[in-house]
Amino acid sequence: MPDHVTVAVDAGGADLGPAEVAAGAAIAAERGVRVLLFGDASRIDSVPAGVEVVDAPLSIAKEADPARAVRGNPESSIVQAVRAVADGRADAFVSGGSTGAALAAGLFTLKRGRGIHRPALALPIPVPGAPVTLLDVGANVEVRDDHLVQFAFMGAAFAQTVLGVERPRVALLSNGEEPTKGTETVVAAHAEIARRAQGSPLFEFVGNVEGTDLVTGAADVVVTDGFTGNVALKLVEGVSQMMIGAIRDVATSTPRAKAGGLLLRPALRGFRDEIDPEGPGGAYLLGLRRLGVVPHGRFTRFGFSQAILLAARGVSGDVVGRTHGALQTAGALRARPGAAGGESPQRAGSSGDDSAPSDSSSTVSAP
Template identity: 45%
Template sequence: MSADPAGGEPGVPATVAALPVALDAAGGDHGAPPNVEGAVEAARAGVNVLLVGDRVRLHAELGRHPGSASLPLEVVHADDAIGMDEHATDVRSRPQASINICTRLVKEGRASAAVSMGHSGATMASALLTLGRLKGVDRPAILTHLPARGGFTTMLDVGANADVRPAYLAQWAQLATVYLRVLEGREQPTVGLLSIGEEDHKGSALVLEAHALLRELHGHGVNFHGNIEGRDIFLGTTDIVVTDGFTGNVCLKLAEGEAKVMFGWVRDAIQSSVRGKLGGLLVRPALRGLADRMDPSTYGASILIGVRGLTFIGHGSADARAVKNALLRAARAHEAGLVPRLEAAFRPAVPTP
């Protein structure tokens, strides 16, 4: 369920003027083709898109899609692109790289968001250098959704920060709470702190200190459930799970790998006998629905939350469906005024006279 953009915190605009989304069309393992196809599909769904990359290549790809000339698509030329095997720090010395142009378009108010399926480290570095952090946020985090019982669980950080401080986890809980309230209509989302036991006294020094900070925030913008364990992520015990980027990334990759293995087991079991093949015909619609829920392209991309502008990072192997969904999610976040609402959450309360 989507949040009502008209409702929100005092001092936050109820609606935001439509702006195009800047897509790093040179990013990803497969280059322009899936990016352009996804952009065309998003444009047909009503999203204005700026395709950033080599002008000649992008126009050639657009020519493969009949009717694309009449869609709200515009090409922005970029002389350079940071490859998947290059260093993230290259963004500092390559201002004409496509991801740098995307984040500059956001900074200049010419784009509502930057979306990239390319180098995740370069995307994070470019966003930080160009857009900066929200006031009150020490480090941004990558927020993603994992399929869980009853829907999905929101988890952060899943890769931006391997080494963290307790205060970061508390800030991320606040950011994720606003995100779910604004974009998913969850007014009081619960927050769980990933640990090795549910008891308050269990966990590393980081977890113990973060637990104390989250307890202090409970009832003050955060609905803290307490410690949770790994199994709770997929049981949907809490709406939000906060952890360090190293642990979160391991959990994310484990979930993606296990899903592929499980579907392989199911496929092998179905094909192992005539009875299995007959049964497979009966359960095929249900399995397709399950596969769709577990497909990362359903969510499109993960938001780098905590920077002063919308930035979304997708898988390098993303297909056109993932690109389309990432663009739709970015446009929706802008229309809901997510960044101003995040800023308002970290603004000091004005004492009443």
């Protein structure tokens, strides 16, 4: 387990309230992670050992315009948690509930890693026997080919340091396996990833995979744009739920089926654990100067503890540094600070000092 790692946790967006998040923090603290918890202190009865609570009753997790909410509310729990990381008081942040707010706070306050075009949201999908990390699942609706190239390196460094996959197999999502299949952007990204991954100790590029292969163990990391990734992610969740519901209906349809369902139930429990979305801890925000994790707002203490523990593992394994190092070796870092256009959220956050060192100790407060 990681030593001397501090994780800043925003308890503002959790459906079950800050006390449940504190209980999750307690589990992580027992395993040696220090936790700085930002939330409504009046709703947390007992503060667990190893956890420091900072009173931050204002939550912006339900705001419709996250970027605006982040800028306008520097005292909110998410902005305070992210600022703790920017200040060096913590090494990574965990924020339950609003991915948009976490993304905006991360961009404005922590900023992109040096040479990174765009941060991406990576979600480890719990598939029985063949877990797969999909990115981007929604941070960038439109991407360029060089964005997808960086996502491949970011996803690989994440799978290696956080999920413990020694040399991840990375694939590109497309409508066919041939390198010529896909949109112009996908075809160009395929060629670029193949070229830059050659001889990479970080990952193996296994080429294009189709939708089917997302759940067949064909790859450890699957790269796509945030539009397709978001549709794919929600489809996996939807179809899984639909199948579980349909089989539940079948298992209560006749007395005979009911008896069968009862006999099956204990064996099904292991399967349900394998596909539990709380296991991987949530969506990971990659490409910032520090790691961020966004558990789903409905998660229990278990999901929050996983998010904190896996964030700490990402810090210990230096996912940010490894991503940067691998991109540098492959020559895939953004060369000129002003080269990439249309990245207004980043620019709006603060002046675009892409050439600044990958070091979060310089405080950047939200305007």
